Structure formats: structure tokens, C-alpha cells
Amino acid sequence: MKTILGIAVFLLTSMLPIYAQRGNTQAPTSPVTGSAANGKALYYSYSCYACHGYNGETGRAFVGNWSANLANEENFIRFLRGRANVAPLTPSTSMPNFAENTLSDKQAKDIYAYIRTFKNAQPDLKNILLLNQIVEDASKPSTR
Amino acid sequence: MAKKNGSLNRRGFLKGAAAGAAASAASLVTNTSPAEAQRGGNAAAPVPAPTQEQIARDAGVVRPPATVRAVQRPGSDLMVQVLKDMGLEYVAGNPGSSFEGLQESFINYGNPPNRMPEFITALHEESAVTMAHGYAKAEGKPMIALLHGTIGVQHAAMSIYQAYYDRTPVLMITGRDEGFIQAHTAHDMSAMVRSFTKWDAQPRTLEESLTALQHAYNEAITPPMGPTLVVLDTEFQKEEARELKVPAYRPPQIAGIDAGKAKEIAEALLDAQNPRTEVRRLRTPQGVKLSVELAELVGASTGTGATTGPMSFPQRHPLCGPGASTAYDYTLGLEIPAAQASIIGPGLATLLARDTANVGFGGIVPVAGGRGARGGAGATNAAAIQADAEASLPLLIEEVKRQLTADKRRVIEERKAKHAEANRKARIEAITQAVETKRNGWDSSPVATARIYAELWPLIKNEDWCLASPSGFSGGHHVQLWDHNKPYSYLGGQGAGGMGYGAPASVGAALAAKSRNRIVINIQTDGDLNYAPGVLWTAVHHKLPMLTIMHNNRAWHQELMFVEYMCGVRGRGTDRGHIGTSLRDPFIDYAKMAAGYGMASEGPISDPSKLAAAFKRGLDSVKRGEPYLIDVITQPR
Numbered sequence A: 001m002k003t004i005l006g007i008a009v010f011l012l013t014s015m016l017p018i019y020a021q022r023g024n025t026q027a028p029t030s031p032v033t034g035s036a037a038n039g040k041a042l043y044y045s046y047s048c049y050a051c052h053g054y055n056g057e058t059g060r061a062f063v064g065n066w067s068a069n070l071a072n073e074e075n076f077i078r079f080l081r082g083r084a085n086v087a088p089l090t091p092s093t094s095m096p097n098f099a100e101n102t103l104s105d106k107q108a109k110d111i112y113a114y115i116r117t118f119k120n121a122q123p124d125l126k127n128i129l130l131l132n133q134i135v136e137d138a139s140k141p142s143t144r
Numbered sequence B: 001m002a003k004k005n006g007s008l009n010r011r012g013f014l015k016g017a018a019a020g021a022a023a024s025a026a027s028l029v030t031n032t033s034p035a036e037a038q039r040g041g042n043a044a045a046p047v048p049a050p051t052q053e054q055i056a057r058d059a060g061v062v063r064p065p066a067t068v069r070a071v072q073r074p075g076s077d078l079m080v081q082v083l084k085d086m087g088l089e090y091v092a093g094n095p096g097s098s099f100e101g102l103q104e105s106f107i108n109y110g111n112p113p114n115r116m117p118e119f120i121t122a123l124h125e126e127s128a129v130t131m132a133h134g135y136a137k138a139e140g141k142p143m144i145a146l147l148h149g150t151i152g153v154q155h156a157a158m159s160i161y162q163a164y165y166d167r168t169p170v171l172m173i174t175g176r177d178e179g180f181i182q183a184h185t186a187h188d189m190s191a192m193v194r195s196f197t198k199w200d201a202q203p204r205t206l207e208e209s210l211t212a213l214q215h216a217y218n219e220a221i222t223p224p225m226g227p228t229l230v231v232l233d234t235e236f237q238k239e240e241a242r243e244l245k246v247p248a249y250r251p252p253q254i255a256g257i258d259a260g261k262a263k264e265i266a267e268a269l270l271d272a273q274n275p276r277t278e279v280r281r282l283r284t285p286q287g288v289k290l291s292v293e294l295a296e297l298v299g300a301s302t303g304t305g306a307t308t309g310p311m312s313f314p315q316r317h318p319l320c321g322p323g324a325s326t327a328y329d330y331t332l333g334l335e336i337p338a339a340q341a342s343i344i345g346p347g348l349a350t351l352l353a354r355d356t357a358n359v360g361f362g363g364i365v366p367v368a369g370g371r372g373a374r375g376g377a378g379a380t381n382a383a384a385i386q387a388d389a390e391a392s393l394p395l396l397i398e399e400v401k402r403q404l405t406a407d408k409r410r411v412i413e414e415r416k417a418k419h420a421e422a423n424r425k426a427r428i429e430a431i432t433q434a435v436e437t438k439r440n441g442w443d444s445s446p447v448a449t450a451r452i453y454a455e456l457w458p459l460i461k462n463e464d465w466c467l468a469s470p471s472g473f474s475g476g477h478h479v480q481l482w483d484h485n486k487p488y489s490y491l492g493g494q495g496a497g498g499m500g501y502g503a504p505a506s507v508g509a510a511l512a513a514k515s516r517n518r519i520v521i522n523i524q525t526d527g528d529l530n531y532a533p534g535v536l537w538t539a540v541h542h543k544l545p546m547l548t549i550m551h552n553n554r555a556w557h558q559e560l561m562f563v564e565y566m567c568g569v570r571g572r573g574t575d576r577g578h579i580g581t582s583l584r585d586p587f588i589d590y591a592k593m594a595a596g597y598g599m600a601s602e603g604p605i606s607d608p609s610k611l612a613a614a615f616k617r618g619l620d621s622v623k624r625g626e627p628y629l630i631d632v633i634t635q636p637r
């Protein structure tokens, strides 16, 4: 059963379309005190990219969908510390807990500084011909 | 063993030859004491000195008499004839002395030789079985996987389990030679995989071997479908068949619903104001055709499983979708539970008695409170009729036709037109919503997985294509962006979640595609490919129409996320989560890997604007019969 659950979990988690709750489309403007350069290395070595993409635009994306947890450094740190640390033991792709002894406030601020450099780079839908063509095709009978 | 006719002599000879080979090998190893050589060998038994004859065979200098064939009509020719008669297209394997007789017949018997079945060179037994798994999912019928005695079967084990769990037919053959290499034989060869093999036999005569092959084929394609295994002794492969006749093949009778039930369901479908059919995975393309015929006859809006797996209702058929109203008053499920009636074939639980090792595979053994799984227990709700849906359709269609009146036809035609319009609108609405999220990270580098699917679609939409690799880890974006209109449009998940599946399953699907003017798309995760990448060579060697696009996130990413989460739960930091979960230091160069196997390739590409041109080059190559690999560095998810 464990195996099956495992399979179900990883199939499901990988199939789920990733919609974060609707956040703010505008990036926060609160002060940033950390080092984005350090943050870049930490974003990679702590595997933040694993779920949020290298640019914060894919997977559990947050760019263009800024939640209150990312509004400022304090919120971000509180969020990292407050993640579930007593959690279901089944494999999960939900956000891990980051205790202070494993990621200092300073490191968290560096990561925050790096995240804040992320820009919403995706084009407007009207400028993506490929996707528009697919929508257009839907009104016609299928070609094959 | 019933028939030995002279084979004892040969067996004695071979036994000696094996020992002789061991002895001469030992003496060839310099710097190794005889005692050490012994330890590396089999047992501590004394090794008899080889005879001149044995040494000669080992060195390959014995010539058979020039004019006289040793055997006029080898048993293995008859075995191959039996396989031909059943229409088997391919046999995948790599060589093993336990079936050298059979292999010789595969490549030399028949006119032309090596056709139906054609020998496909597989570099790993796991690949051979998974090729057959992919082929069967695309075509709805088995091909053969040829496995060396004992060790080949062991190599194949996970893929056998996966095909079993996926209820996919595969005909497996293994050889058994009591005389040659002791380590490669077994009293009961199938025992090690019996718990997850649908049927097996170890025949005692040549004649029995022939009927066992037919029986195994029929068992494989009878629901619940699954892999079956025949153990063929070398002596029957090699014996003189004399006048022995090849038994005529009779296909299995697969039970559908009875006439009474067919009448009842037909009546209900025709009486309903808003009937619906829900179609999931049928057995063969013929079943899909019949499901379309039924829906059209009764004017039912239809739900499909075509975006999640093979052999289901065409997604862009005008009747496919929610229809003009979702207030359905009669829903018939075909291989899926539904409100009023469902016809569902037997699940793997009906085979539980074969779990001889008492493994208790999850999802097959019913577990209280457990979720249904693919291997599922078959019919699950009270209204379900346990019968194969596909086999039930002809009778059901006949009944519907018999009961149809001109009045009903008119109402049905009107309803169909309304459904078609409603489904068209629903499709536009769904796709309009979907593209909003598909543009996430559109220009980002590394490449967003949605962009791969979006860029590929216009290049294949007018082709006859098959997406053979599981798409869950690469975002499954085809589900929303592509149209799945063929029984083989998307072949679905691994079956039992076993990695090492995408490439070999795609090669199998490409075997099916080759003679059918079809192309196969393999969106290949990196971790999965590395289990047995030798299939790339197989694709090149056999000129298979397969385009591989790497979803190269340089990790077993799914597991990286799990381990990272675990690190968090235990409060020990995620900075070592990459250990044992990532494929870095060094990064693997897949274009070079493919090139090493002789496959045309390019990459790594991490700039999304370069994808379209690369995909086009890849498809041009594939259409020429030259498989192609494009390494794309991707966002992890």
C-alpha cells in the first residue's frame, strides 16, 4: 500500500497544475538589506529552485503572483520558520521548514534580496503567437 | 522430459564444454593461481580436463560437415511458425545460449527470413520487455521479449512487473538449458517472476512447446491482459521435428455481456433524454472504433481518458466533452464506474492465486480504505457488470440498431448537433483558460516545460503522432495544448511508477509506428533515461521514427523535492538535499551520449527561442527514419 500511495503521490503531485493562490501582480517595494549575490548561491544550494524554478516563474511560481509572505523581509523569515515541521510522513513536495539553525536570518535576507531581483518576464498573451494559434484552432474541427 | 532422442549425448557434450571453457579460461588468466580461479568460478568441484572436441568448440574452429544439415527441420522453426501464424511483428532480445536454436530460426527461417517477427536487438532485458510494453500500449497487441535463462529473466523482472501492473500484454520467451551453464538454468524458471506474470508454462515436449506459445499469447490478450512467459528447453528448440504439424491457431473468445444485458442497456440508452458514455482504456483500437460507433448511434455526449492514457475515445470528436447539458439521465461507463451502468473487465485481483511468493502487491490486493489503482480490482460499484467492455460492444451496437426507430434517429441527430456545438465552445473555453498558465516562464532560461509542448505542437499537429513517454514530470502540458484523437495519441504513465520506462516504451511505440507512417515523441526525463540508455542504439539500429526531447533538469527531481521536504521536517537544512538526488558534477551530456550510440542529436539548449528550429531539424530527421535527440536544459518543474 505504501508503494501505491507513493506512486499515487508522486504521480499526482507531478500532474497537478500549479496554481498558487492569487497574490499581488506587482513586486513588493519594501527595503532589502541582504546580498543578492550571496542569495543567488543560497537559492541554488538550498534547492529553492527545485520548486520555484530558477527565475521564480515556473513550478510553484511567485513572480507576478507575490504573496503576503514575500511582502517584506520579516514576513519572509516568519514564513520560513513557520512551515510545518510536524508534517505527514508521506513524500511531499510542499514547502519544507527552515529552522534558524539551518538557515540564519542573514541567509534568509540574502535569499530574499535575490528573489527580489526576479522580474516578470513573460510576454503578454497577445504577443505569443503560438498560444493564440492553439486557441484559434480550438474553434475549428481537429486536423487529424 | 518426454523426448530426449539422442539429446543426452549432446547434453553431456555441452556440460563438458562448459567445464572445459571454465578450465581454459582459468589457465588463460596469468597472475592468477588455480585456486583463485576456482573461487571465481562455480563450485569447488574438480574441473575435468577438456577433451579436444570441447576445446575446439570453445575456440570456434569446428566446422560442420559441408553438405549435410545436422537437423532438417529444427523444432525452433516450428516455434517461429507458430509465432508467425499469430501475427507477431517483433521479437526483442539480446543473445543467450539458452535460446540459440530459436534465435537461429528467428533470423534464418521463413521466406523472407527475419520478418514477422523481426529480431530487434535490445541491449538489456528490461528494455526488451518495456519495448514490448510500449508497443502493446500503442497497438493493443503483444510483441515478444526474448530473455536468457535465469539471468535474463531476472534483469527483466521490474519491467515484467510494470507491464503486469499496467495490464498490458507481452509474450515472453526464455530458454532453458540443463546442460550448458548451470548458473543459467533453473528447475522452475518462471518461479522468480510468477507472482507478477499472468500465465507461464515450461513444456515437456516440442509439441507442448508449440501449444504453450499459442496459449501464452491468448492468455496475454485475454483480460486482465498481462505478460506471459514460456520456458523453451534447448533440446526442443534443436530437436528434429520430422513430421510434426504446426497446430492451427485459434484466437481466444473474450466474454462480453450477454444478450439480455445488451438489450437492457440499449433500451436505456435509447430511452434516455440525455444519455452519456464514459470511455476509459479499452483493449485495442477496434474497441475505440466501436465506442465511437455506439456514441454516434445513441447521440451520447462522451467523456474520454485519451489525455491520460491509450485506447480511449477521440478527444476532438464532436461528441467528446460535457455536451449540451450535464444533467445526464443515463450514463454508461466502459471500463470505468458510472452512475447507471458500467461494463468493466476483470482486474488483476482475479489473478491473486498466482502471487505464489505472497508478496501482496499494493493496489492489487484490496486494502481496506485503500485507493483504487491502475492494477485495480475490476468492477467496484454495485451497478458494474464484470465483463470486458470492448467485447460487449458489438452485441450492444447490434441491439441499439435493432431498437432504433426513425423518430428516435431524428431526435438523436438534433441532440448530436447541440452536443457538437456545446463541446466546441467548452473546448475553446478550456484552452483559453489553459494558455494563461502555459505562458508562465515563457522566455525563461533554462526552458519552461510548457514551452516545449507549445513549440512542438504546430510542428506535429498535421502528422500522425504518438506521445509515448509519461508526461507527468514534464508538466503534462499536452493534456491541455494538444488534441488526442488516436488510440495511441498518449500512452500514459509507466504503469507501476517504475523509472527506466520512457525511452524503451517509446522505442516499442516506434516499432509500432515504423510500418504505419507514424512518428513517436519521447519527452524524456534525465533520471529515467539513465537506467538503460542503450535503447537509443536500438532506435538507431532499427531506424525508428522517434524524436527524443530531453526534459533535462539534471536531477531525479521528484525525489530531490521529497528529500528536501524531509530535511525540512527534521529541521536539518535543505542544503544537502541534492546528495543522491541530483545529476551534477559532472552534468551529463545527452547529445554526446546519443551520438555515442550513433543517434543524430543536438544540444544542450537552454534558450527557448532556439527550440522551434531544433525541433524542426529533429522531425525532419525522424521522418527520414533517423531518430534524433535534442537535449533541452529545463526548469525543474
Ligand SMILES: Cc1ncc(C[n+]2csc(CCOP(=O)(O)OP(=O)(O)O)c2C)c(N)n1
Residues within 6 Å of the ligand: A010, B473, B474, B497, B498, B499, B500, B525, B526, B527, B528, B529, B551, B553, B555, B556, B557, B558, B559, B636
Ligand atoms: C526503478 C525506480 N527507482 C526509483 C524510483 C523512485 N523515483 C521516483 S521519481 C524518481 C526521479 C525521476 O527522475 P527523472 O526521471 O529525471 O524525472 P524528474 O523528476 O527529474 O522530472 C525516482 C528515482 C522509481 N520510481 N523507480
Ligand SMILES: [Mg+2]
Residues within 6 Å of the ligand: B525, B526, B527, B528, B551, B552, B553, B554, B555, B556, B557
Ligand atoms: Mg530529471
